Amino acid sequence: MTNAQLASIQWGLFLSVVFLLPQLLFRQLTWRGATITVYASMLFAATFLPMQTVPPRQAVQLVPFQWIADTFRDGQIAFDQMTLNVLLFVPLGAMLMFWGRRTVGQAALIGYGVSLLIEGSQLLWANRIFDVDDLITNTTGTALGWLGALAAVKVYARVKTVAVPQRSLASVR
Structure with a gap:
């Protein structure tokens, strides 16, 4: 880190x-x-x-999956950055599943919108790069968070229904 x-x-x-x-x-x-x-x-x-005080050399990165080439060129840092981008949006997907009652498609679309808002704001005000890979990984993170939350709900429901049967006092006598 x-x-x-x-x-x-x-x-x-x-x-x-x-x-x-x-x-x-x-x-x-x-x-x-x-x-x-x-x-x-x-x-x-x-x-x-x-906040970055010096503007980046490149303001916009529009090549999808450029992070793969960056990983080969720069090493682990580019891969770690993309992994962190995915993980950063997993909680949003989980919150949309639990509280928003959204479908996975709606959650991904909301994640994309939030990511687009962030990327545009970074470009305009924070002297950071607008990166299409961030849109892809953030949207993926939102969808994975939603799917993970759904899986947790299904596992919890299954565990709850497979309760150990209790013996009654009448069967003991």
């Missing part, structure tokens, strides 16, 4: 506390609200912080 990624995590945790405190003080804190607040803070920090 790079120093910039560690700094982003620290900023995300700081922002989470800053935004959770008022909810806690005014007794408006719920699990759903806390989850969304922490996720949104971490997402913002990972995609915008720390």
Whole structure:
């Protein structure tokens, strides 16, 4: 993990506390609200912080799956970055499945929209690269999060229905 990624995590945790405190003080804190607040803070920090002061050499990367060539050229860093992009959007997919009652297609479309909003904002305000690979991996992460949440629900339902039968007192006598 790079120093910039560690700094982003620290900023995300700081922002989470800053935004959770008022909810806690005014007794408006719920699990759903806390989850969304922490996720949104971490997402913002990972995609915008720390702000780049120097514009990148390349502003837009429109070649799909360029990260594969970058991995061969730059090594593990490009692969790790794409993996982190997928993982960053897994919670969004899970939240959309659990709370949004969305289909996997709707969740992927929402993930794509959020990713497009982030990429456009990064290009305009954060001196970062607009990368089509980020759109692909973020959308994939959202869909995988939705599918993972569905699998968890199905496993939980199966475990719950396969309960150990209890013997009655009448059968003991």
